Amino acid sequence: MAKKWQRMSSTGRPRIATARRDAGLDINEACRTSVAEKGHCVVYSIDGKRFMVPLAYLSSRIFGELFKMSEEEFGLTRGPIVLPFDAIFMEYVMSLLRRRVSEELGIDPSSMYYDP
Template sequence: MISPKKLLRMGRKWQKLDAIGRTRLSLPKTKVKFLATCSVVDKGHFVVYTTDEHFFMIPLSYLCSNIFQMLFEMSGEEFGLSSDGPIIMPFDAAVMGYILSHVQ
C-alpha cells in the first residue's frame, strides 16, 4: 500500500502536469449541474466530485483514513470551504480512481 504522503506527492505532480498551459485548475462559478448528476446517495456513503465533473460515492468509513483527511485539506485550499455546495477534489477522475483502489 502507498503511504498517504507519497500518494499526495503523486497527485500534485499529476495536477501540475495537467495544468501545463493553464494558470490554474478551476471550475465554473455555477455548480448546479453537479447537484443534478446524483440526487440519491446510498446509505453510508458520501459523494465527492472531481475537476472533470465525475462523481464518486465513497463509504463513510473512509473518512477516518489519513489519505482522505489530506485530500479534504487539499480541496479546502484549492476551492475553499463551502457549506452549500458539493465537495470537489482538485484532480481528475483517473487520479480519484487510483486513490480509491489503494484505499480499498
C-alpha cells in the same frame, strides 16, 4: 402575470437550484439523484466525475489530506465537495483505499465473506 413573476424573482427569496445538463458533467451523471446511498458520501473530481465514497474511508489519513487540499484550493463552499484531482487519480486513490481500509480498521479480509 409576467410582472408578478419578475417581482417574485427580484425579492431575493431562496430558490431551488437544479443542475444544468451542460454544466460540465456527463449526461448520465447529471441524470442521477444527488442523494448518496446509505453509508456513503459523494465527492466530485475536478473534471466533474461523481464518486460514492464509503464513510469508512473518510477517517483515513489519505482522505483527510485530500479534504485539506480541497479546502486550500477552493475554500469551504456550501456546494458539493470537489477534490482538486482528475477522475483517473481519484479512481487510483479509491483502489488504494479499497485494498487498505480493512487493514486500517483491523478487519481480516477473509472474515468479510460468509462461510456456511
